[in-house]
Amino acid sequence: MEEKVPDARPQYMDKFALLNKCEQDLLNRLDEAMPALRVFCQVSMSQLFHIGYRRGAYRQLGEIGRKSVDFLVVRKSDTSIVVAIELNGPTHEREKQKASDEKKxxxxxxxxxxxLVFYPDELPSVADLRKAIAPFIAKRRQYEAERDERLKRQ
Structure with a gap:
């Protein structure tokens, strides 16, 4: 009887680095552009949403929750969300990926x-990042004020 030799490769292996070179480049620029904000990378979308207690809600969260955003910008003071950022490379041109991106x-x-979406071959400078993100900061503050008023929160 022949003995089975176990597979020498482990089932799980680290990626060596969480971000590729282009993602690391963008992260460094984001950090420099927004010292008053904090940037997280590879954030699961399941961490971004509060779901109500309705039929099918957990299944719905499960579908979108398996996705992630490349970067999430939050306020340092209270970690409230400011803007999500995606870095879309060539794979985002595929039809299946386009559909996934649209759901996200x-x-x-x-x-x-x-x-906010950026492309690897068009990474903005630190100054351009500041300009690009400023309207989103204002838009998010407006949304939060409207939400708090609607929910009667102070």
Whole structure:
């Protein structure tokens, strides 16, 4: 009887680095552009939404919750969300990926979370990042004020 040799490769292996070179480049620029804000990377979308207690809500969260945003910008003071950022490379041109990106965008929009998309071959400078993000900061503050008024929160 022949003995089975166990597979020498482990089932799980680290990626060596969480971000690729382009993502790391963008993260460094974001950190420099927004010293008053904090940037997290590879954030699961399940962490971004509060779901109500209705039929099918957990299944719905499960579908979108398996996705992630490349970067999430929050206020340092209270970690409230400011803007989600995606870095869309060539794979985002595929039809299946386009559909996935649209679901992600729609869910973020419904939750009032702005989405900013950049492309690897057009990474903005630190100054351009500041300009690009400023309107989203204002938009998010407006959304939060309207939400708090609607929910009668102080």
């Amino acid at each position: 965008r729609a869910a973020l929009e419904e939750a009032g979370i702005p989405l």
